[in-house]
Amino acid sequence: MKNEFKVIAELIEQDKKVLDVGCADGTLMKFLKDNKNINIRGLEISKDKVQKCIAKGLTVIEGNAEKDLIQFPDKSFDYVVLSQTLQAFLNPEKVINELLRVGKKAIVTIPNFGYWKIRLHLLTKGTMPITKTLPDEWYNTPNLHMCTIKDFVHFVKSRNIKIFKSIALNNENVSSINDTNLGVKNLYADLGIFLIEK
Amino acid sequence: MNTEKNIKTLLVKKPLKLDCGKTINNFPIAYETYGSLNEKKDNAILVFHALTGDQFVTGLNPITNKDGWWSYAVGPNKSIDTNKYFVICSNVIGGCLGSFGPSHKDPETQKVFGTNFPVITINDMVNAQYNLIEHFGIDKLFSIVGGSMGGMQVLQFISNFPDKAKTVIPIACTSSHSAQNIAFNELGRQAIAADSNWNEGNYNSKDTIPDKGLAVARMAAHITYLSKKGLQEKFGRKLQEREDLKFGFDADFQIESYLRYQGSVFVDRFDANSYLYITRAMDYFDLSKQFNGNLSDAFKETRAKFFIISFTSDWLYPTQENKDIVIALNAIGADVGFVEIESDKGHDSFLLDVPDFLSALKNFLDKSYIEN
Numbered sequence: 001m002k003n004e005f006k007v008i009a010e011l012i013e014q015d016k017k018v019l020d021v022g023c024a025d026g027t028l029m030k031f032l033k034d035n036k037n038i039n040i041r042g043l044e045i046s047k048d049k050v051q052k053c054i055a056k057g058l059t060v061i062e063g064n065a066e067k068d069l070i071q072f073p074d075k076s077f078d079y080v081v082l083s084q085t086l087q088a089f090l091n092p093e094k095v096i097n098e099l100l101r102v103g104k105k106a107i108v109t110i111p112n113f114g115y116w117k118i119r120l121h122l123l124t125k126g127t128m129p130i131t132k133t134l135p136d137e138w139y140n141t142p143n144l145h146m147c148t149i150k151d152f153v154h155f156v157k158s159r160n161i162k163i164f165k166s167i168a169l170n171n172e173n174v175s176s177i178n179d180t181n182l183g184v185k186n187l188y189a190d191l192g193i194f195l196i197e198k
Numbered sequence: 199m200n201t202e203k204n205i206k207t208l209l210v211k212k213p214l215k216l217d218c219g220k221t222i223n224n225f226p227i228a229y230e231t232y233g234s235l236n237e238k239k240d241n242a243i244l245v246f247h248a249l250t251g252d253q254f255v256t257g258l259n260p261i262t263n264k265d266g267w268w269s270y271a272v273g274p275n276k277s278i279d280t281n282k283y284f285v286i287c288s289n290v291i292g293g294c295l296g297s298f299g300p301s302h303k304d305p306e307t308q309k310v311f312g313t314n315f316p317v318i319t320i321n322d323m324v325n326a327q328y329n330l331i332e333h334f335g336i337d338k339l340f341s342i343v344g345g346s347m348g349g350m351q352v353l354q355f356i357s358n359f360p361d362k363a364k365t366v367i368p369i370a371c372t373s374s375h376s377a378q379n380i381a382f383n384e385l386g387r388q389a390i391a392a393d394s395n396w397n398e399g400n401y402n403s404k405d406t407i408p409d410k411g412l413a414v415a416r417m418a419a420h421i422t423y424l425s426k427k428g429l430q431e432k433f434g435r436k437l438q439e440r441e442d443l444k445f446g447f448d449a450d451f452q453i454e455s456y457l458r459y460q461g462s463v464f465v466d467r468f469d470a471n472s473y474l475y476i477t478r479a480m481d482y483f484d485l486s487k488q489f490n491g492n493l494s495d496a497f498k499e500t501r502a503k504f505f506i507i508s509f510t511s512d513w514l515y516p517t518q519e520n521k522d523i524v525i526a527l528n529a530i531g532a533d534v535g536f537v538e539i540e541s542d543k544g545h546d547s548f549l550l551d552v553p554d555f556l557s558a559l560k561n562f563l564d565k566s567y568i569e570n
Contacts, residue, residue, distance in 0.1 A: 041533075047554070050537050054558050057565030059503070061524060061536045071525040 001031055004191060007167055007174055008081060008107055011195050012036060016078035019043065019102065021065045022085040026053035033058070041077075043068060066090060069098040077103045084109050084133070084191075087143045093159075100161065100198040109193045114148030114186040133190055149192040150182060156196055165195040204260035205253075205296040206230060210329045217482075220316040224305070228296025229253050229288035229330055232272065233280035240570065242336045243278060243563075244327070244363075245287040246344030246351035249419075249476055250468055252295040255287045256280070261295065262467050270551050277560040282567070283340065290351075291326045292318045292476050294469035298326075300399070301469050312471055313399030320347070320483045324355040331362065338362055340570065341563060345369035345548035346515065347476070350483050353496070353523065357485065360500035365566050367559070369507045369548045372519040373493050373526070374484040379514065382422050383477035386415030390470045399471050412470040413461030420460050425511035425544035429453065486526075493526035504534040505562045507555065509547040535562070 005028045012018060014036050020029050023042030026049075032038035042060035044050050053060035061068070065082070066089055080103030082095070087110065089095045099106040111133040112118075121129035128138040136142070147155070149168065156163055166177035168189030177185045177192065185192075205228045213223040230253040235242060245255055247267065252259070256266040256273045272278040272285055289297035292315070300315035331339065342363045344352045349371025356366045372379070390396055393411025401407050421429075433453040437443070440450065449455040489495035497504075504527055508520035517538045527534040539555045541547040547555060 047537070047540060051554060051558060051561075054505075054535065054537065055561045055565075057561075057569065059533055059535045061528075061534065062538055063536070071528045073529055073531070076531055 001027060003172060003174070004083065004109055004169060004193065005031060007169065007193050008083070008109070009036065011107055011165065011193075012038065012079055014038075017076075019072070019077040019080045021069070021080060021082045021099065023053060023058075023060060024049050024083075026056050026058045026060065028081065028083070029053065029058050029060075030056050065095055065098070069095070069102055072102040074101055075104050079103055079105050079107055081107045082109070084111055086110055087145045087147065090144065092145050093155075096156075096159075096161075097198075100196065105164070105195060105197045107193065107195050108152075109191060110147060110149070110152055111143075112149045112186065112189050112192050113146040114150060115190045116187050117190070119187075131190070148186055149177065149189060150186045152192060152194065153177075153182060156194070160198070162197045163194060164197060165193075167193040169193060207296055208330060208333050210326065212329065214322070214326055216316055216322045217319040218317045222291075222298065222316065225291065225298035225326070226296060226302075227288050227291070227298070227326055227330060228293075229286060230255065231287075232256060232285040233283055235284040235334060235336070239334070239336050240338070240340055241282065241567070242284045242286060242331075242334065242339050243341045243343060244331070244339050244355070245272065245278070245285055246324075246327075246342070246348035246355070247287060247290065248344070248346035248348050249480065250416075250464070250473075251348070252293065253287045253289045254295075255285060267549060270549065271556060271559060277556045278343065278563065279560070283563075286330055286334070288327050288330055290323045290476065290479075292323070292472060292479060294472040299469070300471035300475055310400075310402055312401075313474070315471070315475060317478055317482075318475060319479050320350050320354045321358070321488075323479065324351050324358060327351075327355075328359060328362075338364060340567060341365040341367060343367040343369070343559075344371075346371055346545065347480050349515075350480065350485075353485055354483075356500050356502055357488075357496040360497075360502070363500075363502050364570065365563070366500075366502045366504045367507070367562070368504075368520075368523065370509055370512050370515050370520070370545055371523075372483075372515045373496075373523050374486055374519075375481050376519070380481045382419065382514075383481050385418050386477060387474050389414035389418065390474060393470075396470060399474075401470075407465065408470045409465040412465045412468065412473060413458075415470075415473060416464040416468075417457040417461045420457060422514045423544055423546040425513065425542055427511065428542045428544055431542065493522070494529045497527055497532055498530050500532070502533075503566060504532060506534065506536045507548070507558065508536075508538045509541045509543070509545070509552075509555070510538060511542050512545040512547065514545040 017039040020042045118129040168185040169191040207226040254266045289295040349368035352368040390411040393408035396408035436452045438455040486493035508517040524536045
């Protein structure tokens with residue numbers, strides 16, 4: 001299991017109720033279910049991936065986060081997880097609001113556009129950056145709203161959303177983000193993980 | 199049809215109060231079972247059939263000598279694996295394959311009921327079938343499964359008996375018959391009524407059944423079970439055993455010939471009055487109305503695990519209507535999964551060889567059974 005999921009799993013206590021938005025093939029769901037006795041649900045837009053979740057015995061609903069989160073009642077989950085998909089929505093702000101309405105807390109991870117390799121790519125090559133976490137060309141990328149770790153921190157603060165934990169990830173390297181090291185982490189992390197609450 | 203010898207029946211002695219106000223008792227329910235009930239009696243699956251189905255889910259149907267209606271999904275090693283599970287299916291009341299219906303004799307008058315048979319509902323159907331669970335001494339079914347009208351029965355059953363099933367699988371169905379659904383059923387009923395042989399439901403000899411009306415009803419309904427794309431790909435404008443148009447009203451096109459054939463084989467196995475009664479039961483089905491407009495309330499007593507399946511090209515019970523059930527379940531935090539299967543085969547997809555559907559059904563059941 002990838003490092004990102006290990007960090008997310010550590011943020012969630014035993015026996016909680018969790019919704020994984022964009023749960024893909026259910027890797028994280030299965031881990032949480034088997035290891036932390038989590039009552040886990042998934043929402044996934046791809047039919048193929050929904051089938052993979054069903055084959056793992058996971059409860060998953062085929063659907064679109066922008067349209068289908070509305071059906072869940074307020075605070076009906078302890079945690080709502082959104083892994084590396086915020087940037088792909090037409091209206092990320094609306095999705096964040098929905099996550100925080102449906103979940104008591106939300107865990108959001110973002111590919112960091114401020115990562116030094118991305119900056120260097122744009123600086124030296126002058127073309128849209130392509131990396132391991134962002135492998136698509138500008139014309140076929142699903143990512144509509146890329147942001148940096150710093151952008152995301154500024155955004156949640158401006159919306160009076162509480163940040164409980166911010167974690168920077170660079171391959172195997174996991175570290176905390178705070179106000180003083182934000183600039184550095186924004187340069188050296190390729191992924192940011194945030195535990196937030198409204 | 200002399201079918202008696204191939205039909206197992208349970209005579210229900212307990213009176214059943216119907217939604218119409220009448221009470222029936224000492225009535226037969228015709229059923230069939232597949233596989234075997236284990237010692238713990240925790241491997242039973244109750245399958246509900248659709249409008250024109252019957253208790254012969256799989257294997258050879260001894261009445262029609264054709265494969266059972268859900269042979270793709272039910273059988274040894276299939277999605278509903280009869281090596282593992284004990285499958286029970288019964289003919290709905292109002293039906294014509296052994297269960298109490300309009301072709302039976304009224305015990306009081308000794309005359310065939312015809313349209314004197316009481317109007318029955320989906321609720322009446324499942325309440326009648328509940329007797330089978332008691333008959334087999336099953337405390338809790340492992341699953342209840344059905345497509346189309348079978349799915350409606352699934353929803354009604356878990357609403358009536360919230361702790362009697364562990365898993366619940368309504369397929370290609372709705373919680374409330376739409377105006378379009380009612381319209382198509384009414385078309386079928388009016389086709390039967392327009393056949394002079396129907397005679398207000400009093401037809402007794404085989405020579406005078408309203409076969410033309412019933413065939414037209416079946417033809418119209420059959421179109422609703424297929425998709426436009428499916429029809430176009432299978433038939434297009436292909437001509438039936440001729441080089442060119444004949445400038446007449448015989449079946450020039452293959453689609454005409456196909457529908458006529460579907461109509462003609464249907465009348466051999468189905469009773470026109472049963473068709474009226476069962477379509478009426480579907481039209482009356484409105485589960486949210488039973489709960490003052492709040493569909494969620496229909497499910498709030500159950501802890502069962504739901505799995506809802508729809509098909510992309512089903513315009514009779516479209517995905518949105520299936521999703522409305524998902525939404526109602528999510529609103530109360532129920533355990534519900536949902537998948538829309540890609541298929542060009544229309545509403546009939548659930549009866550056909552649609553691999554993604556069959557594997558989803560199998561995976562859901564088998565994984566849930568392990569966790570059982």
